[in-house]
Amino acid sequence: MDVTGLVLAAGEPVGAGGPYALRRTDDGTPWLDIACTALRDAGCREVIVVLGAGADAAMALVPRGALPVVATDWRGGQAAALRVGLAAAATSSADAVLLTLVNVPEQTATACRQVLGAAVDDPRGTLARAHYDGKAGHPVLAGRDHWGDIAATVVGDMGIGDYLETHLTADVDCTDLGGGKVVEE
Numbered sequence: 001m002d003v004t005g006l007v008l009a010a011g012e013p014v015g016a017g018g019p020y021a022l023r024r025t026d027d028g029t030p031w032l033d034i035a036c037t038a039l040r041d042a043g044c045r046e047v048i049v050v051l052g053a054g055a056d057a058a059m060a061l062v063p064r065g066a067l068p069v070v071a072t073d074w075r076g077g078q079a080a081a082l083r084v085g086l087a088a089a090a091t092s093s094a095d096a097v098l099l100t101l102v103n104v105p106e107q108t109a110t111a112c113r114q115v116l117g118a119a120v121d122d123p124r125g126t127l128a129r130a131h132y133d134g135k136a137g138h139p140v141l142a143g144r145d146h147w148g149d150i151a152a153t154v155v156g157d158m159g160i161g162d163y164l165e166t167h168l169t170a171d172v173d174c175t176d177l178g179g180g181k182v183v184e185e
Contacts, residue, residue, distance in 0.1 A: 003141075004047070004089045007047065007048070007049045007101070008101050010055075011052065011078065012074075020101075020102045021053065035107055038100065043116060044098055046066075046092065047065070049102075052071045071083075071084040076156065078154075079155050082159060086150060095143065095144055098141050107179040111139065114174050118141060124143040125146075126170070128141040128170040
């Protein structure tokens with residue numbers, strides 16, 4: 001199975017802290033590095049990083065080997081970044097994308113591998129997402145057969161969640177694997 005990792009890192013919260021793509025952990029590790037490493041270590045052949053707010057400064061934080069793309073209309077919400085990321089992935093031979101958000105700084109490769117395991121029989125038609133303590137989270141696996149419909153239906157900050165709710169999606173329990181907390185500030 002050929003999977004491309006996709007990190008959505010275009011947003012900037014209304015509160016303090018600046019763009020998500022420029023954030024670091026307390027020990028100084030860029031959130032971008034954490035997200036890209038988790039996807040690569042899980043088996044993604046390539047990783048695409050969608051930047052927006054602070055894109056010029058964030059380019060320096062994109063790990064070597066990851067492909068940065070810019071969602072110039074990032075103010076339009078998460079959907080804008082998702083469409084740009086899917087369009088970039090469509091230029092590859094990938095069967096699926098494994099999608100995570102940059103503002104999940106505890107993301108683990110183990111949780112990513114667990115979600116990838118849901119795509120055994122039909123990677124291009126698969127939809128799967130991590131669940132933590134019964135709540136939907138990231139990463140999300142979206143087979144190539146869904147990319148066009150996802151891009152056509154997402155709007156604003158809705159992201160991929162509503163699409164997953166209306167389509168057969170494997171819920172993968174990752175509660176004990178770490179990485180489920182999304183930072184919203």
